[in-house]
Amino acid sequence: MGKSIAVLPFENLSEEKANAYFADGIQDEILTKLAGIGDLKVISRSSTAKYKSKPEDLKTVAHELGVATVLEGTVQKAGNRARVNVQLLDARVDTHLWAKSYDRDLKDVFAVESEVAQEVADTLRAKLSPSQTDALATAPTRDTEAYDLFLKGENEEHQAESALSAEAFDRAAMFYQQALARDPKFALAYARLAYSELYRHWFISNLTSAELAEVKSNIERALAIAPASPDAHLALALFYYWGYRDYDAGLRELDQALELQPSSSNSRNYRASIYRRRGEWQRALAEFDRAAELDPRDPLNPYDMGVTYLSLRRWSDAEHAFTRALALNLHYALAAQDLALTYINSTGDIRRARRAFEGVPAESKVSDASDWGSIAVMIDHRVYLDVFEKHFADALKAWDTPPSNTPEARLRHLEARIGIQVLAGQGAVAKSECEQTHALLESRLAERPEDRISLTALAWVYVCLGRNADAVRVARQAADLLPIEKDALSGPFLLSGLAEIE
Structure with a gap:
């Protein structure tokens, strides 16, 4: 495991429990400083956040995170003072390597963060470049x-x-x-x-x-x-x-x-995502794997690998990756959605697809604004399973009310209801909703003429209004905005959406 560390959540000992954000912030800043040291492997916050401040079984935690050492801490904020206690442990044998207490004015809290990071680096004998040493000492x-x-x-x-x-x-x-x-x-x-x-x-x-x-x-x-x-x-x-x-x-x-x-897993994940959109699939998978080493308990990394496998029609690999993501977070709606999509595309097993959503709250409506195109996304993948089985009343019931009271949520609510009613052959019943949505979308597109989400929805509104030529025109416009040559991941969704309209 070499020179590797996980900074576990710092316990908030303040009398005001609302000060938990302050303890989280101290932990986060120390972790961020350590992540800038090239000689250290530092586990991401999104993985360490899954654990208690002082876990009972430190060896298991270290094994799950893939590290040799763990930093634990407590923070107590009172008035203009802050007390920070930290201890560095060798997780393999559960022994203290170093511990220290800091009782300072709040204005000195930045120095505490720098001192802790420097002490950890010194204890682990990490080599620092001059610029990395400067970064440790810099206050934001x-x-x-x-x-x-x-x-x-x-x-x-x-x-x-x-x-x-x-x-x-x-x-x-x-x-x-x-x-x-x-x-x-x-x-x-x-x-x-x-x-x-x-x-x-x-x-x-x-x-x-x-x-x-x-x-x-x-x-x-x-x-x-x-x-x-x-x-x-x-x-x-x-x-x-x-x-x-x-x-x-x-x-x-x-x-x-x-x-x-x-040690930024975020930057590696985004680099992998760009490779994927350029169609460099194997390079993307290798980079997602590196991101997962730095963030082993974050479901995003196996989810992203699953999306990549799904795009490559590697159904078994996709199922394994999405199942791993859901094992890390049972309520991860996007992973459930794409696991269901894997079952539909590979075997057409709707019952198994429904089971994929078991951990996701029934009221949860999920969409990735970057990947619209297909009507299944507009309606919501779980609701679309009802459409598959022609349970249109159940599909409409799922969209009885908007998921929240924002303008975006109210518009999405209208779009979904229109899509369901058009597929049910009830476009005439939805005419008033279609006219209302048409006006909202035209207004939005006046501000954002390249908004593919609005263009996709507008195409279905035109189908509802019987303006089929206009429906094909705007669906093609959406697809032309993002061809496969420009985006190997999302481009096919928009072509699929055009095919559905045609």
Whole structure:
């Protein structure tokens, strides 16, 4: 296992339990500093977050994470003081290597994070370059209030990414912006704000060109303040990749991010994703595998491998990967959806496909905003199983109410109901909903003319309204926006959507 470490969640000992975000933030910053040391293998936060602060069976935890050492800690925040206790353990024999307590003013908490990271590196005899030594000592901001707001933003961001919640993304952005209002030179807050907005753009609702330009300006501010910020280079990589599918520019920035933070599983996962969209399937699988070594308990990595196998029609490998993802998180809706899709495409076994969703709440509606095209995605894959068996009333009942009260959710609700009724041959019954949705989509496309999700939905609205030529025209327009040559993963979905309309 060599020089390897997992930083387990720090226990919050503060009287105010709402201060848990502060303990999480201290742990996260120490982990991030260690991840910048090329001589160390550092396990990602998304894997370590699955464990308790002080697990009873340390050897098993270390084995599951693939590390030799573990850092445990507690944090107690009271007024303007913070007490941080840390201990480094050799998990193979469950013995202490080093332990220390820090009782400091909040304004000195950055020094504590740097000192802990440096002590760990020294104890593990990790070799550091001069730039890595400088990075360990660098504080993200000197304003303790700005840092506190930033940590609240990070807490909301983790929840937003887990639940794909527009409301949580809004709260994260609010805290990041408040932190920047306190400290306009807070490079990390600019970078994380940009990352959050790009994540929302890709998975929930596309940004306009003007909004993307604002995201780019935040990244440029971050890089102007901190040219060696791995988070800023990662955000810029996603701006190129998720914003404009400029794969070459995205890969260049990911290379830079990995040079600055070698243990970043995120950067490796995104690099694998770009290889996949370029049709470099084996290269993608190898890179996803490397990401999984740094993040062995995150279901995203086996899920992404499953999506790759699914695209290659390697049904057995896909089933194994999605089953692994669900073993790590029984409620992982995207993994359940694609496991069901694997069963439908390989054997047509609808009963088995239904069983794939057993751990996913019935009210959960899942879609990946980047991969629309087929009507099954518009309706929701689980609901589409009812359509397969011509249980149209059950399918409509699943969409009785919108999943939330956001404009995006209300529009999605209308689109799904229209799709179901058209497939049921009840387009005339849905005419008023179709006319309402037509107006909403036309308005949205006026702002976002290349929004493939809206174009796909509009094609089905035209079918509902009996405007078949217009339906084929806009479905072809959506497919032409993203040909297979430009995106080997999503391009086929849009061609499939065109075929369904035709």
